[in-house]
Amino acid sequence: MIKIEHLSKTYTSHKGNVVALEDISLEIAQGAIYGIIGLSGAGKSTLVRCLNRLEEPTGGQILIDGQDITKLSGKALRETRQTIGMIFQHFHLLQSRTVGENIAFPLEIAGYKKNKIKPRVEELLQLVGLADKADAYPSQLSGGQKQRVGIARALATRPKVLLCDEATSALDPQTTVSILNLLRDINQQFGLTIVIITHEMKVIKEICSDVAVIDASKIVENGPVEQVFIQPQSAIAKEFISSVFPNELPGDLLRELATHADSEIIRIHFLGSRASDPIIADLMKDCQVRANILYGSIDHLRSTLFGTLTLELQGSKEQLAKAHTYLDERGLKMEVIQNGI
């Protein structure tokens, strides 16, 4: 659907060059909710703005449905932009227009006839749950309502792709969840491909199917969300994940545990139905190790259960090896954090 190849962007000014994007290659599948996460200044906003050419890339290609959009200009670019919706952190609604008129705006731009605009606007108001606000002005709405208008406006011309530039960053946690739910519904209902730029791992955790981690202008890691959450490769990805699944043990506890003989500390990750298996009981019974639960958490990763469990296992070398095999056989991802043997 979207194929980014060796994309780069360098800002040139009289003060010198600033590299914003360096050799970015990504593939975003049709119907995916693709999250791009990074700290501020990492280049993520530049990346998403290159996708509809609000920013001009300095190198590379962006293929959307096989069409290289970096080569477009003038009318062809404007027509392509009509197939790519975008929502913003600060909504960017027209203050002089009512909610209904704001949603009609992209339709007017695309040259829809007046009698086609009205029913479409009503349909969209219904979709985002603002049917009673058609005649209100943006200044009379809450942040969440403004973003709903933004979403309705972005979907008006039935785009294939929806770009979200920090769309929930200006909203409170509850409103964020309701906006994310709306995006998920839209994704499922219309099969719309959604690209989400964010600095909040919570957003990725809630709705994304895939994630790319961007750091210092480069993609450091990407893949399906479950894979990245279970086996993060980069330090920055680990840091982001620990922001939603904190599992670091306090240092003084680790030091104390290190003095224990014949023990090790392991962390197990569960996904889906595995989360409901009686693992610890089986470990103790089958492998004769003693397990001491240090930390555990269970949460949703999109709609699947995702859990981590940090254990201290006590037993002989053989017993511990048996325990590892046991976990392996059950397909549980395990890492040894500290080995006291």
Place this chain on the structure above:
Amino acid sequence: MGFDWSIMATPGYWPNMVHVLTPALLETLYMVIVSTVLAYIIGVPLGVILVISSPGHILPTPWVERILGTIVNIFRSVPFIILLVFLIPFTRKLIGTSIGTTAAIVPLVISSAPFVARMVESSLKEVPYGVIEAALSMGASPWQIIYKVLLPEAKASLILGFAITTISVIGYTAMAGAVGGGGLGALAIDYGYNRFRTDVMLITVILLVLIVQGIQSIGTSFARKLTSH
């Protein structure tokens, strides 16, 4: 020797005053309305070009912005009374005479159009660029951005600017009056200054104050109505 205010109580004073004031008032209104309208016809496009050609806007063109900006600055820095005299040959060529109410409109327009351009420019610059980007992301053309985003979003500020411009044009017409343009300004000088009729001067000034107040109030209330929602 003070002015004898009792003259105002003599029979026939007020009808006579109305008779003198009405044509002058009409001349002033004629000059103000025609000049302001023409100044806006020239100034709005100039203001729009100044904004959209500036760096980082929808059609950045540094040379256009620089040349236009310089021309606007030149006309704005020449004092009106000097421009008035300086433009006499041009006015004569354009409309056949350099004296009279219609002739005064030429320098009035030429001096107000750059003023309008700057007023429009500053109003349009108040429109947050994010809104323009949102329109760009929907595939809007530069023309659509001008008439569907920039101008409507800046409407309240443009109306306030319109009130300020009209008021400053009224001030200019009084000056134009001094060099044969007619209107309330000429009346005040002819009667009030040259013929020691302080009463006429006073009434003219009151009339001008009322007109200015009226325009400002209308402008402010319109602008408030647009931004109150």
